[in-house]
Each structure stands twice: as structure tokens, then as C-alpha cells.
Amino acid sequence: MTRGLLGSLSTVALIAVGATGAAAQDDGPITIGILNALEGTYAVPGQDGMRGIELALMQHDHKAGGRDIEIVVQSTDTTPDSALRGARKLVEQDGVDFVIGPLSGSEGIAIRDYSKTQPDVTFINGISGAMEMTMVDPSPNLFRFNIDGAQWSKGLGDYVFNEKGYKTVATIGEDYSFIYTQVFGFVTEFCEAGGEVTERFWVPLGTKDFGSIIAALPDEVDAIYLGLGGGDAVNFLNQYQQAGGEANLIGGTIMVDASVLNSQGRAKEALIGVPSSGPQADTWDDPRWTEYVDAYRDAFPEGERFPSPSLFATGYYNATNAALQCLDTVEGDLSDDQVAFRDCLSNLTLESPTGTITLDENRQAIGTNVVTEVVEREDGTLANELVKVVENVNQTLGLSPEAFAELGLPSRENPECKSEY
DSSP, rough: HHHHHHTTTTTTTTTTTTSSGGGGGGTOOOEEEEEEEGGGGHHHHHHHHHHHHHHHHTTTTTTTTEEEEEEEEEEESHHHHHHHHHHHIIIIIIISEEEEEEOOOHHHHHHHHTTTTOOSSSEEEESSOTHHHHHHSOTTTTTTTOTTTTTGGHHHHHHHHSSSSSOOOEEEEEEHHHHHHHHHHHHHHHHHOOOEEEEEEEOTTTTTOOHHHHHHHHHSSSEEEEEEOHHHHHHHHHHHTTTTTTOOEEEEEESSSSSHTTTSSGGGGGGGGGGEESSSTTTTHHHHHHHHHHHHHHHHHHGGSOSSSOHHHHHHHHHHHHHHHHHHTTTTOHHHHHHHHHHHHHHHHHHHEEEEEEEEETTEEEEEEEEEEEEEOOOOEEEEEEEEEEEEETTOOOOOOHHHHHHHHOSSSOOOOOOOO
């Protein structure tokens, strides 16, 4: 599938390894390096991320600032080491002008650190959602146009406590930085509403056998929060169904992403009725969203895409659009260590399919989040139905910077479940 998807990018020049020089010319092509997880657990979401990039480029006629746009695609496998190797190749061998990516949380932290060693290259996040990427020692040349995993949880804890009536919850999550961030956001709001998180289970990214975790799940809780995605989410659902699991479920953002809802098999039907939250909803009637969905469907054949764009397509689409808009603004001028380009990115108001996005002083997105529930459509496909919209979600989740700092950083056990923060 990866090979086929990259073939669909034939209208975009894919620069060979070692290409240098042309992008440095003022009137020559601009070369964008793409870091994306096209291998491992998140390969299918990564492929939809590529569709998001291609759609943005198509809508700009593969030009910006009066210059042709060319891309170099570097595949990763969600590990920090693979992201670092990929970034080094793009920057130090291929000589790209700037980088868009990566996809996964811990990859993002690695790219934050690497970006500081390359001060003349701009980095724009793909869809990595770990809080620390921009919250901790942020890099001056790294920009993130997606709200992070904790921001994606805004509204969910309050909804499941007050509307669904779930008072006690256990959590299962992949054992890495993004899911720590997701659970952080959920626990903060759910416990402040009066809920109790009884146990937290962690599994390695890429887990195949969930049998021991499923056997250990408590029976007495009102619901189980699932912080899983990609192949892990599908594997868990299959095994949970086979084990006869019947608990109420709460979905982390990527647990109910299009890449899971449209996977093969019937195990995904366990997600019907499951509440979740994130930056987008399939049934959203906002014109910015509906126009984007129509463009996505028109751009790619039905058998080679999802019924609606995944979170990963949207994240890479937004990042690419931000870059292209600012290239237009600066008329393709990336001289003087890209200072004008970065100034544009820092001050850009991006009217995205998921609402208005601006950046804070750490170059981190402030944007819209939505609460959803999974529904079955008339054609039998599953979708996220809009329940509630939460505007202007910042990285401190509405707390003062001082109060938020007292919470500490996301980890396996942090934050504690407390009624007041």
C-alpha cells in the first residue's frame, strides 16, 4: 500500500537521494522534506497523512510563492530513532528547505531536539501530539498547527461523567508520550468533575497479544478508556470481542479515528455508541469541514481512501497549507535563515477544516476540539457524530500557566486523580 500511495504522488517531483542546490536558487523549486510513519503500527494512518499532503499541494497547483514545490518523502516507524535518522537524511543529505512531520508523539520530541541543531531549517509538525514537543524547552524553529493530545481530550471527561454517568474508569494505553498526554487531558477533567480513575494499564506500542491485559481488567468500573490506535486498536478490539468483553468503552482520539473505524472485520462494531473527542467529527456541518471532505473524496478514488479524512490526513493537510500560505506571503523568499517565513508562521491565522488555528508564544496551536460518539451510518460504515464543540482550547487547558505547571508533565501515573487542580 505504501508503494501504491507514493505512486499516486506522481505529479509531485520526488527528489532523489543526494539532490542539492536547486532549492537554494531564488527562482528554483522549493523542496519540502516529509517525515511520515509509513511502516509499523501506524502505517495505514500514515498513508492517509500522505493524502492530506497531496490534497493541499493539488489545491495550490504544486506551487507557492511563485515557485514549484517538490517533496522528498522519508518513511519512519514511529520510533524516535527512525524519525531522527529520517530528519538527518532530509536535512543533511537531501538538502531540503524545510521539513513537515513527524506523525507520532515520541518522534515529535526527538525532532524538537534535532531542530535546535539545525537553526537555518524550519520544522512544521505533521500530527505528533505529545505535549512536551512544544511545552518543554520549545524550539524556536519548530511550529505545530495541531492541538496536542491533552487538548484533544478537552470536553470528554466532563461529558462522560455528567452525560453518560460514568463515575469510575480504568484506562488502557500505549506506553509512550502521546498516550500519556491523552490520558493526562482526560484524567484532569474527569477527576475534576468528580470521577475516579481506579487503575491504569500500559502496553508496548505494537502489542499483538492483549490477553493478559483483558483478563486483568476490573469488572466493577463504569467504563474503560482506550488509548490505542492503528494496528493496536484493531488487535485489541478483535481479542476483546473474542473474550466476550461487554464493558462500556471510552475512546481516545486515535481509537475512533477513520483508520480504525474503517478497518477490516466486525470487531470495530464494539465502538458503536462510544464517546470520544478530538479535533474533527465526520458529521460536522461546518462549511470548512464539509468542503474539505468533498475535496478529499474527489481527489482520491473511493477504494483508495476512507469515507472521510482521518485525523492524520487533516493534520498533514493543515501543516502543508500553513507552509504554502506563508510561502505565498513571503513570495517564496527563504533567505536570511527563513526569518520572514517563520514570522509569517508565528502570526498566521489558519482557517482550517477543523476551525480557526492560531499559535501561542511556544508556536503551539490554539484551536477547536469536539466531543463525538461513534454511530453506524445507513450504508453500514461507522462515523464520529458531533456531540459538542469546545472553542479556543489552549495548551494549559484553560488553567493559568502557574496552576498547569503544578500538575507536572504527563507520565504513567501523572496527573493524580484529584477533584481540584
